[in-house]
Structures are given as structure tokens and as C-alpha cells.
Amino acid sequence: MSTFPRPVPEYGSEPFWAGCNEGVLRFQRCAACQKLRWHPAPICTYCQAEDCAWETIPGTGRIHTWTVITHPVHPGAVGKVPYVVVEIALDAQSDLRMISRLVECEPDEVTMAAPVEVVFEAHPDGQQLPLFRLRR
Amino acid sequence: MNSISDRACIVGIGHTEYSKDSGRSELKLACEAISAAMRDAGLGPGDVDGIAKYTMDNNDPIEIARCLGLPSLRFFGEVAYGGGGGPVGTVMLAAMAVATGQAKAVIAFRAMNERSGRGTPRFGQAMVADTAAGPMSYLAPYGLFSPAQMVALAARRHMHLYGTESRHFGAIAVACRHHANLNPDAMMHGRPMTIDDHQSSRMISDPLRLLDCCLETDGGAAVIVTTPERARDLRQKPVFMAAGGLGGGGWNNRFMVRDIDAPDNEATVAGRRLFADAGISHDDIDVLFLYDHFTPMVLMQLEEYGFCARGEAKDFIGDGSRFLWPHGDLPLNTSGGNLSEGYLHGMQNIIEAVRQLRGTARTQVQDARYAFVTAGNAVPTSAMILRGEA
Structure with a gap:
């Protein structure tokens, strides 16, 4: 794939x-x-x-905004849609925000300002990527 | 004399048809559009001595000059971020070149086979590369590729902060489609759209629906810019640049991921001096040409260029009827815009603004004197106020 x-x-x-x-x-x-x-x-x-x-x-933060991507525009997205891209406001500093993907949840579970934590997942080439999941 | 105000005017406009497959080269599209604009202005090859291009345009200015037989080019330059940031910026480059006397008459153009992909890759198909470098290395590995996906993040944030709803985005799409249906040259002519059609169109990148996104188009569009003095001798009623500005800032350091919580952004920077330079107020604007790559970005421009306060665009828009020619008080993108006429990176909006101020538009706004015209936001941008002769 x-x-x-x-x-x-x-x-x-x-x-x-x-x-x-x-x-x-x-x-x-x-x-x-x-x-x-x-x-x-x-x-x-x-x-x-x-x-x-x-x-x-710290690998913690809150959801600043997100989008549920349903239309695959990249070959890598086929079979992955729908998936959730998030902008995370990191707890470490109030204006520090990074883009990532939210994993281990359904798109309709995402809410504004929900607390999240980093989880690492390897890209097939071996590089670990920082993804996030809801802190439950 | 500390601004570009009233020191340059648009005297020629030209464009090809807008289609899904032009069947010819991007160079031919550029030459056809520019040649039409020169004929419209009544200018020959020896009268035109400059070319301003979009960075993303594949056409080489000297190759265009060779094909059109322009004997001397005394000015050539390009606007970065063009792309969507280019339409007004190229006209401003041309204006600055003629206002300083460095050139007599300058072409600003955009030509591409973006829909057919014969020369330019389709933007809606995003990058199919298997590596991501530079700023994209912090976006694409997570699955964020396309402009639509990036601006969806800002759209969601705007909805959260201000209670904006998808139907407010939809009102913009419906207005552009309404005008496209009055324009036989528009790609979406004959294809009416209601707000219900918008609301039931499929999600692309929630909250962005298919009908929130601009078209993909093959075509060419061009304008000719010269000085007011030279314009007096030409065929057409000149359209003056009453004010112009470019805008960018450190906020744009993440490609098209936008920080809408920040007090300033590319649009507020581009717009900061426009009304003061033009010596008018927002109420004086007769017709709006807001760059419509994605409907939420149009909505945000209303706020960021000061047509309403931050967060109040939803009330300013209402059901969108104010944007509709002929009865609306502020007709928007009266030939259909990037959303429904054709996507020539906004150059077709500039052409329609000129028609409105000449008094020759199909959807002619009565006594139109001032048009407000922008390039795309979410990238470094540009905006101008154009004025027709009274």
C-alpha cells in the first residue's frame, strides 16, 4: 500500500x-x-x-482545530480516509502549535480543545512520526 | 507622491475560453490572451515593453516576447506565491514599472493547462511525491497535502470562534454560480446551484465541501497596464489603480496552514493602507472581487479587509442575497469567479472588474465607480482598489 x-x-x-x-x-x-x-x-x-x-x-496538548479528510488526494490516502488531521496547541507554551494526525479515535469523537497526547508510529521507511491520540 | 495611487491604469483585457482541456499549449494560451489584450487596448508590439508573470506560470517571458514579436523588453518580473497570491501582485508590478518610467506598457498574464494537466499539474490532485521537504516535511507525512485540506483547518477554527456555519460559506458559492449562469463564457454556465445543492455536496475535507472549492481550468487571461498619460490616447476608457498593496508575514510560515487567531495576517497587511491611499471608505465600493479559491477564505477576507469586524462576516453575509446582481447592494465576483467562471488564478476576476468599471459587463452594476479586487489569502497576497472614470 x-x-x-x-x-x-x-x-x-x-x-x-x-x-x-x-x-x-x-x-x-x-x-x-x-x-x-x-x-x-x-x-x-x-x-x-x-x-x-x-x-x-511534554507530549501533551489540546486540539486547536482539525479537519476530517474524506477525499484522498494522495495515493497514500487511499484506504486511509476518513482520517483526522489536527493542529495541536502544545501544553509546553501557549502559542506553540504543530500539525499532526489524530489516531485511535473515530472522526465524530473529536472536539475543540480536547486534551491529547503524543504517540509515535513508524513510517514504513523507519522514521518515527509524532501522532496524537485523545487523552481519555 | 508616496503610493501607487492613480499612477497606473489598466487599458487592455483579453482572455481565451475557459475549459477542461484547451487542446493547445500553455504558450499558445498566453499569446492568445495577451494578443487579445493588446488589440483591446489598441497597442502594437512596439508599444508594449514589459511582462509581469506569476511565479508558477510555466511560460518564459522572453519566449512570449519572441512569439508576439515584441522588439524590446525593458521590464520583466514575477510575483512569488503566484499561484493564488499573484493576480493583483502582477498588476501591481506592472503598475510600479510604468509609474517609475522604467517601462511604457506592461503585460500581466496567467495561462495554464491546470485542468487537463498538459503542462501544469492539477492542484486538486496535490503532490504525489513520496518525500516531503522544507515546510511540507511538517505537514505531508501526517496526510495534509492540498490547499483545501489546509484551509479547512482555518475554516473549522473560524466556525468555533465565531459561530460561522457551512451555509455562510455556501452563500458565497451560490452567489458566484448565480453570476456564472449570467455569463455564457463561464465553465459552470447552465448549471444552477442552490444552497441545498451546496449543503448536500460531498465533504472533501470537513468542513469543506466540494462546492466550497474552486474549479480547475485550462485557459489564459491578460491585462495591459500603462500610465494615465499614455492611456488618454488609447481605445478604451482607462481603469485606474486607486490603491494597491501586497501582504505577507511570519504568520505564513507553514504553507497554507493559517493562524486566524493572530491579530494580523497577509490580508490585513495588504489592506492596511488601501482605503486611505484611495481616499475612499468601504461604503464607496460598488462591486467586490474577492479571490475565491475556497469559500471560507472569501468570508475571512470580508473581515480582514474591514468590510465588517472580525467574527461578523456571517451577519454581513446573511443569506447572501446582497452579493447577487442586480438587486444586491454589493455584488460579488460578477462573472462567476474562480468558483464558477474559471480558475485562472484570479486574473479573470481582474478582467471582470475592468469590464464593470468600463461599463461593459454582462452583469453591469449601475454607475460602478470603485471595485475592490484581491488575490488569494492563506498565501502571501495582494489587493487593490480600481476606479473607473466618472
């Missing part, structure tokens, strides 16, 4: 993907202003400081 595309790590984003393979969310935290940022960036989005540290953050 076709699969969703495999992520090709950007130069500078490798620690995030390595973290996934270790089962943790690892984000950049600015050494100057202490803000976490996402997507990975070569300089602080908030203060332009260059120094940062990759830090493991």
Missing part, C-alpha cells in the same frame, strides 16, 4: 527527527529569551538570538 510522504529532514532540524526516533518531542528553546519555537528555525523567531538548545518537551 502506498504511504504518506516520508519527511526529508531540513538542514538544522535533525534533532527533532532524532528525538522522534527516541520517542520524545524535541524542540528548540532560545538561549536568550527562553521561548520554544516551531517549525525549526535557524534563529529565534521572537528575539533573533542564534543560540538555542534542543529540549524534550
Whole structure:
């Protein structure tokens, strides 16, 4: 079966993907202003400081918004529809949001602000991907 | 003189038919549309010396110049994010080129075989690649590929924050289809749509339904821009750029995933100075051309360009009858728009805006003086106010 595309790590984003393979969310935290940022960036989005540290953050958050995808536009989606793509507001910082897929639930179970937690699932190429499930 | 206001005007318009399969090359589509626009303006090859293109357009400006026999190009440039961000932006590039005297008359065009896929891949089919790099590496591995899916996230958020409903999106689709049915050139001419049709159309990416999404089209469309001084000697009544703006920002750093909770976005940036530069208010706008890739994005533009307050678009729209020519007070996309006329990345909306301000539209708004025209939001965008001569 076709699969969703495999992520090709950007130069500078490798620690995030390595973290996934270790089962943790690892984000950049600015050494100057202490803000976490996402997507990975070569300089602080908030203060332009260059120094940062990759830090493991809690894999919990709430659903900021979502869509139930019913029309497969990619070969990898055939046989997977319907599936739920979510934007997660991570608990680690109020304005930190990432895109992922919600698993282990039916589309009609999804509600705004529902608490979620990360669960890792391997892409067929071996890279672990951070997916989320409802915290029940 | 600190803005583009009144320093450039559109003097020629041209387009091919809009179809599912043009049966000819994208280069031929571009040449046909541009040639028609030059004839409309009454300009010959020696009079036109610039080309502004969409980044995504496959046609090479110098190849177009060769085919059309343009002896000298003194300006060429392209608008990034075009695509949907390009329609007004290309006209603005052309306007800036003529306003500064760098060129005499500049073409802005879009031509593609997007529906047949003969040259341009179908956008609705998304990326079939098996790898995702750059910003897409944080989206596609989870199954988020297409523009429709990305804007669905923002649509859902808007519904949650403000109580917007699918029928408000539907009212926009119905208005565009209404106008397409008054336009024999529209792809959806002869195919009426009711709000019930919209509500029963299948889900694509909930809450986006099929009828919330624009068409896919083969075709070409072009306009010619020159200075007001030069325009006086030409065939057509000039349509002036009363104000124009481009907008983008760090909020757009995730492809078309949009942060609608933020106070500013690409549309608020593009729109910030428009009304002040034009010296008019929103009430002065006679006809609206809001880039209609997806209906929720049109609804958000009403708020973000200040036609109503944030969250109030649902009340502004109501049942949508205000958008319908001839009785509505604010007719929207009067030739059918990207949703129902044809999807030439908004260039066909600009052409219709020019017709309205010349007084030659099929759905002519009485005494139309000002048109508000936008490029697509959810990508870096552009917007302008066009003015016809009194």
C-alpha cells in the first residue's frame, strides 16, 4: 500500500527527527529569551538570538482545530480516509502549535480543545512520526 | 507622491475560453490572451515593453516576447506565491514599472493547462511525491497535502470562534454560480446551484465541501497596464489603480496552514493602507472581487479587509442575497469567479472588474465607480482598489 510522504529532514532540524526516533518531542528553546519555537528555525523567531538548545518537551496538548479528510488526494490516502488531521496547541507554551494526525479515535469523537497526547508510529521507511491520540 | 495611487491604469483585457482541456499549449494560451489584450487596448508590439508573470506560470517571458514579436523588453518580473497570491501582485508590478518610467506598457498574464494537466499539474490532485521537504516535511507525512485540506483547518477554527456555519460559506458559492449562469463564457454556465445543492455536496475535507472549492481550468487571461498619460490616447476608457498593496508575514510560515487567531495576517497587511491611499471608505465600493479559491477564505477576507469586524462576516453575509446582481447592494465576483467562471488564478476576476468599471459587463452594476479586487489569502497576497472614470 502506498504511504504518506516520508519527511526529508531540513538542514538544522535533525534533532527533532532524532528525538522522534527516541520517542520524545524535541524542540528548540532560545538561549536568550527562553521561548520554544516551531517549525525549526535557524534563529529565534521572537528575539533573533542564534543560540538555542534542543529540549524534550511534554507530549501533551489540546486540539486547536482539525479537519476530517474524506477525499484522498494522495495515493497514500487511499484506504486511509476518513482520517483526522489536527493542529495541536502544545501544553509546553501557549502559542506553540504543530500539525499532526489524530489516531485511535473515530472522526465524530473529536472536539475543540480536547486534551491529547503524543504517540509515535513508524513510517514504513523507519522514521518515527509524532501522532496524537485523545487523552481519555 | 508616496503610493501607487492613480499612477497606473489598466487599458487592455483579453482572455481565451475557459475549459477542461484547451487542446493547445500553455504558450499558445498566453499569446492568445495577451494578443487579445493588446488589440483591446489598441497597442502594437512596439508599444508594449514589459511582462509581469506569476511565479508558477510555466511560460518564459522572453519566449512570449519572441512569439508576439515584441522588439524590446525593458521590464520583466514575477510575483512569488503566484499561484493564488499573484493576480493583483502582477498588476501591481506592472503598475510600479510604468509609474517609475522604467517601462511604457506592461503585460500581466496567467495561462495554464491546470485542468487537463498538459503542462501544469492539477492542484486538486496535490503532490504525489513520496518525500516531503522544507515546510511540507511538517505537514505531508501526517496526510495534509492540498490547499483545501489546509484551509479547512482555518475554516473549522473560524466556525468555533465565531459561530460561522457551512451555509455562510455556501452563500458565497451560490452567489458566484448565480453570476456564472449570467455569463455564457463561464465553465459552470447552465448549471444552477442552490444552497441545498451546496449543503448536500460531498465533504472533501470537513468542513469543506466540494462546492466550497474552486474549479480547475485550462485557459489564459491578460491585462495591459500603462500610465494615465499614455492611456488618454488609447481605445478604451482607462481603469485606474486607486490603491494597491501586497501582504505577507511570519504568520505564513507553514504553507497554507493559517493562524486566524493572530491579530494580523497577509490580508490585513495588504489592506492596511488601501482605503486611505484611495481616499475612499468601504461604503464607496460598488462591486467586490474577492479571490475565491475556497469559500471560507472569501468570508475571512470580508473581515480582514474591514468590510465588517472580525467574527461578523456571517451577519454581513446573511443569506447572501446582497452579493447577487442586480438587486444586491454589493455584488460579488460578477462573472462567476474562480468558483464558477474559471480558475485562472484570479486574473479573470481582474478582467471582470475592468469590464464593470468600463461599463461593459454582462452583469453591469449601475454607475460602478470603485471595485475592490484581491488575490488569494492563506498565501502571501495582494489587493487593490480600481476606479473607473466618472
